[in-house]
Amino acid sequence: MKKWVILCILLWVLGNTAAIGSAAASSPAITITVSDHVVTVSGTVAEGSKYATIVVTNPNGDREYIDQIARQSDDKFQVSFTVGNKLAGTYRVTVGGDGTLTPASASFELTKPTPSPTPSPTPLPTPSPPAFPGPSVSPSPSPSPTPSAKPAFTVSAEMLSEPDQADGSVKVIIDEAVGEVLLPSAAAQLTQGRPVALIFMDGSLLIPVEVLRSMEKLAESAADGASISVRREQASSSAAAEALRKASAKYGAKLASAGYVYAYSISLRMKDAKETRMDSFEQPIVLTLPVPPGADPRLLGIYMTSSTGEFVYAGGRYDPIAGTIAAEVRGFGPYTALLVYDKSYDDVPESHWAHAAVKQLSARHVVDGISLTAYSPDADVTRAEFAVMLSRLLSLGDNQDEASLFHDVPASAWFSSGVNEAARAGIIQGTAPGLFSPEQPISREEMAVLIMRAYRYLTGGDAITQGAAADFRDASDISGWAVEDVSAAVRLQLLEGLEDQLFKPKDRLSRAQAAQVLANIINNLGLV
Secondary structure (H helix, E strand, C coil): CCCEEEEEECCCCCCCCEECCEECCCCCEEEEEEECCEEEEEEECCCCCCEEEEEEECCCCCEEEEEEEECCCCCEEEEEEECCCCCCEEEEEEEECCCCCCCEEEEEEECCCCCCCCCCCCCCCCCCCCCCCCCCCCCCCCCCCCCCCCCEEECCCCHHHCCCCCCCCEEEECCCCCCEEEEECCHHHHCCCCCEEEEECCEEEEECHHHHHHHHHHHCCCCCCCEEEEEEEECCHHHHHHHHHHHHHHHCCEEEECCCCEEEEEEEECCCCCEEECCCCCCCEEEEEECCCCCCHHHEEEEEECCCCCEEEEECEEECCCCEEEEEECCCCCCEEEEEEECCECCECCCCCCHHHHHHHHHCCCCCCCCCCCCCCCCECEHHHHHHHHHHHCCCCCCCCCCCCCCCCCCCCCCHHHHHHHHHCCCCCCCECCECCCCCECEHHHHHHHHHHHHHHHHCCCCCCCCCCCCCCCHHHCCHHHHHHHHHHHHCCCCCCCHHHCCCCCCECEHHHHHHHHHHHHHHCCCC
8 A cells, every 4th residue: 555645734823812811722733644545634632622623624615524532641633534535636624622712724635546547348249139020129218216215324332332522422423425324222321321423524413312311211112123213314405495585584684505404303213114203302402514615604503494484593603613503402393404694784784883793693693673674773772672682692592481580571571581591590680679670771881791791601600800990081980880890891802982982881772782792792702
């Protein structure tokens, strides 16, 4: 076997970009070797990272390979894979990790081998056809066979006993195009209580152990030989187009597909081929899809079709290192897709200072217009409206079953779930025992306190609280309970003052200002 090193490159990014609250981790070192289309990527995990994420794209810009390797005691990692399509050209390798703000990247070339000349075969004499009585009849052409369904990928018990990966899951790499994955009904036992990550070439599903246990319990009443079926089949173009048309009309936005539209499902398949489908999940399944080259991640989201046939937003958290969008789903609609959501309002033109923020948060479905064509950027934001915005930003869920925490927030109110979930998460509080005052406008200093609570919720701890006080001419007007959070928000560049170096803490928060500060949180944390 002829073996050669295509590329050996060492990249250390020593920039002075700082991470939030700590110094940025260095970039990993990469070494790449190629032998007969088997690629080996090795190197050192970046300082401060628990794992290395390896993403490989082919010359067409499509994802060729993705993997995640836990940090070893010697800080080294190594992974090998086969380039399946053997497409000639330049392949790009990106290696990052948790805490790595600047992933390392390198590339390698693949060339098609020169084929050996095929010798011309010696022609054989054509035998004379036998004589049959009767007229000569030309045979009818044979019809083309109907393509068979894609075969299922069967996950063995041995595959589910692999060591923990960096995220604590059991990872199953599915490196072939299949429409169905079959897992043992006892998958929860075989994984010893760990979730299962099904890694496809263009996406992944992280199935929590609670879902696997529900399937296992269902299988107890079934005959032997039952298995868990995970289907992922491409939808027809006509069905996808109709769902896009309905959603565009509903939202008054331009929606476009950023990849294939799939029909996902999870069911228990019996030995006699009968199935019991699971329509809702006790714990959410994490669906991850790759961001296509050239797409703006700020406008992307994962959508599922509803019972009325149009796409509705399911979520979308961007991972800049892996180049993916992920959403937690508690059930699968008929179709699932990664869509571009481009929404504009007549009263927020491109020249408006909050145009980009409103467009970005509209695509995340954090903010809505007052109509399909108007946003009303200068209108006041009420306490109910801001609570709902924060609840959506933090993906706090939509639990309608629990009783309301406030007497003036009835269950029938459009803001009931958002207010109560934000209150349960400790983001917002009432104005008096049992009262929320939902229609009361929110002030700029109240906004500062709430966005800092949201920031701490997302970062899992206290944000920057120590440092110089914000240097505003009207700093003395800021209420004592808000001084620290106003200063911290300014240091984190989540908000700015107004004209003449004033903060105007008692002024009412406008809808444009609300969109901007919430977009600042997303962009500050790299969530896009």
